[in-house]
Amino acid sequence: MKRQKRDRMTRAQKRGYQAGIAGRSKEMCPYQALDQRSHWLGGWRDAMADKAVLA
Numbered sequence: 001m002k003r004q005k006r007d008r009m010t011r012a013q014k015r016g017y018q019a020g021i022a023g024r025s026k027e028m029c030p031y032q033a034l035d036q037r038s039h040w041l042g043g044w045r046d047a048m049a050d051k052a053v054l055a
Helices: 002-021 034-054
Strands: none
Touching: 002 034
Protein backbone atom coordinates (compact mmCIF):
# COMPACT_ATOMS: atom_id res chain seq x y z
CA MET A 1 0.00 0.00 0.00
CA LYS A 2 2.75 2.47 0.87
CA ARG A 3 4.48 1.84 -2.43
CA GLN A 4 1.35 2.86 -4.34
CA LYS A 5 1.05 6.08 -2.36
CA ARG A 6 4.68 6.92 -2.97
CA ASP A 7 4.28 6.27 -6.68
CA ARG A 8 1.26 8.60 -6.82
CA MET A 9 3.19 11.35 -5.10
CA THR A 10 6.18 10.88 -7.39
CA ARG A 11 3.90 10.97 -10.41
CA ALA A 12 2.25 14.17 -9.15
CA GLN A 13 5.65 15.81 -8.70
CA LYS A 14 6.82 14.76 -12.17
CA ARG A 15 3.65 16.11 -13.74
CA GLY A 16 4.05 19.38 -11.86
CA TYR A 17 7.62 19.65 -13.10
CA GLN A 18 6.50 19.03 -16.68
CA ALA A 19 3.80 21.68 -16.32
CA GLY A 20 6.32 24.17 -14.97
CA ILE A 21 8.77 23.55 -17.81
CA ALA A 22 5.91 23.99 -20.28
CA GLY A 23 5.19 27.41 -18.72
CA ARG A 24 1.80 26.60 -17.24
CA SER A 25 0.46 28.51 -14.27
CA LYS A 26 0.45 26.90 -10.83
CA GLU A 27 -3.30 27.44 -10.73
CA MET A 28 -3.55 24.72 -13.39
CA CYS A 29 -2.88 22.04 -10.77
CA PRO A 30 -5.32 19.17 -11.44
CA TYR A 31 -5.13 17.69 -7.93
CA GLN A 32 -7.53 18.47 -5.10
CA ALA A 33 -6.02 16.20 -2.42
CA LEU A 34 -3.60 18.17 -0.26
CA ASP A 35 -0.74 15.65 -0.43
CA GLN A 36 -0.82 15.27 -4.19
CA ARG A 37 -1.33 19.00 -4.69
CA SER A 38 1.70 19.83 -2.54
CA HIS A 39 3.88 17.38 -4.49
CA TRP A 40 2.63 18.80 -7.81
CA LEU A 41 3.40 22.33 -6.65
CA GLY A 42 6.82 21.21 -5.43
CA GLY A 43 7.60 19.87 -8.90
CA TRP A 44 6.27 23.08 -10.44
CA ARG A 45 8.55 25.17 -8.20
CA ASP A 46 11.54 22.99 -9.07
CA ALA A 47 10.84 23.56 -12.77
CA MET A 48 10.59 27.32 -12.25
CA ALA A 49 13.95 27.30 -10.44
CA ASP A 50 15.53 25.25 -13.24
CA LYS A 51 14.13 27.59 -15.88
CA ALA A 52 15.58 30.59 -14.03
CA VAL A 53 19.02 28.97 -13.98
CA LEU A 54 18.87 28.22 -17.70
CA ALA A 55 17.70 31.71 -18.65
